[in-house]
Amino acid sequence: MSIQTFGDWLYATPISTTFRETTWIIPTVQSVHILAIAVVVGSALVSELRLAGVLATDExxxxxxxRYLPWIWSALVVLLASGTLLIVAEPARTLxxxxxxxxxxxxxxAFLATLLLRRPLLRDDARPAAKTVAWLLxxxxxxxxxCGRFIAYT
Amino acid sequence: MTLQTTLQSIYDLPLSNAIRENANAFPVLESLHVLAITLVFGTILIVDLRLVGYAAHRRSANRLITELLPFTWGAFVVAIITGSLLFASNAVAYAANTEFRLKLLAIVAAGINMAIFHATTQRTIAQWDETAAPPFAARAAGVLSLVLWTLVIFLGRWIGFTLDVLF
Structure with missing residues (x-):
């Protein structure tokens, strides 16, 4: 089954139709999606600036x-859940x-970099992180x- | 000059016209606006949660505030600039939009809440700076701030669904 036929099938499902036709669902889910990415951005900002040697260098x-890795994981779960609902509502717009x-x-x-390069830092004997990775993240x-905002325009 | 003619002259500005004419201008400004608001909310969330009593990455509430607030303010300025440009591109419609008006009110309310905190509760911060449970006034300011900024994000997203697009 191609992505196109899967999208068409998804679009025709009753749940997709309900999401589209209930006017408050998409704006609400998108707002939750933005709140969740704000939690990721805030947590990543403080963590990465610390690792880049800019912020809270005495900690x-x-x-x-x-402190912030659990916030990132929780927010990513919310992003995945709300993002999935948005795909179900409008498959063609996304898929x-x-x-x-x-x-x-x-x-x-970003997920793999956080998992492989940030989670190991929880150990007290962890080697110092590369500053370039912090800025790149x-x-x-x-x-x-x-990209998230540009999906609406392409 | 009435409000309507002022709004119309903002709409007629060459800059507003340029934003309408250039296909990428609006999405780029909007992306910067979202990035800025995530930085505002993300950093203020850490401070507000500390005020409510949840630990941050450092113990001192005062140091946390002085450390993170410049980021919040910097991002807020970017949000205001990009928001003003988005507004200018379609001034008449935004001004008539209920969600847009409520969003401005929520931002003003968040500003007043913050000003009151700085002017009153933060002056006594030395007494509770390192304690896990800040006084009621600090916790109230934290909760109110979180509610108002959440509202700002919801209303902001809602504008995109309720605005009468004129171009």
Whole structure:
């Protein structure tokens, strides 16, 4: 089954129709989606600026990461759930959209970088993180936001 | 000059026209606006939760506030600039939009809440700076701030669904 036929099938399901026709559902889910990405951005900003040596340098990196990594994981779950609802509501707007897939690739990249390069920092004997990665992660999250808004225009 | 003619002259500005004419201008401004509001909300969330009594990455509430507020303000300025440009591109319709008006009210209310906190509760911060449970006034300011900024985000997204697009 191609993505196109899957999208068509999804569009025709009763739940997709209900989401589209109930006027408050899409704006509400999108608002929750933005709140959740704001939690990711705030947590990532403080964590990454600490790791880049800009902010709270008198606190240990492990302490800062320990505080905000759980927030990032929780917010990512909310993003995934609300994002899935938005796909169900409007499959063609998302699944058939190049920008949407670029966004998914960037989210996967940010997720893997956080999992593989940030989670190990929870250990007290962790090696110091590369500062370049910290700046790159902030750029990737910003790019995710840009792609998210551009989905509406492509 | 009435409000309507003022709004119309904002709409007629060459800058407003340029935003309407350029296909990428509006989405780019909107993306910057969303990025800025996520930075505003994300940083203020950390401060507000500390005021409510949830631990942040450092113990001192005062140091947390002085450390993060410049980011909140910087992002807020970007949100105001990009928001003003988005507004200018379609001034008459935005001004008539209920959600837009409520959003401005919510931002003003959040500003007043913050000003009151700075002028009163924060002056006594030395007494509760390192304690896990801040006084009631600080917790109230934190909760109110979170509610108002959440409202700002909801109303902002709602504008996109209720605005009479004139171009």
């Amino acid at each position: 240990s990196p492990a302490r800062v990461v320990r 058939g959209n190049t920008v949407f897939w670029a966004k998914m690739a960037l989210v996967l990249l 902030l750029v990737v999250w910003s790019a995710v936001i840009f």
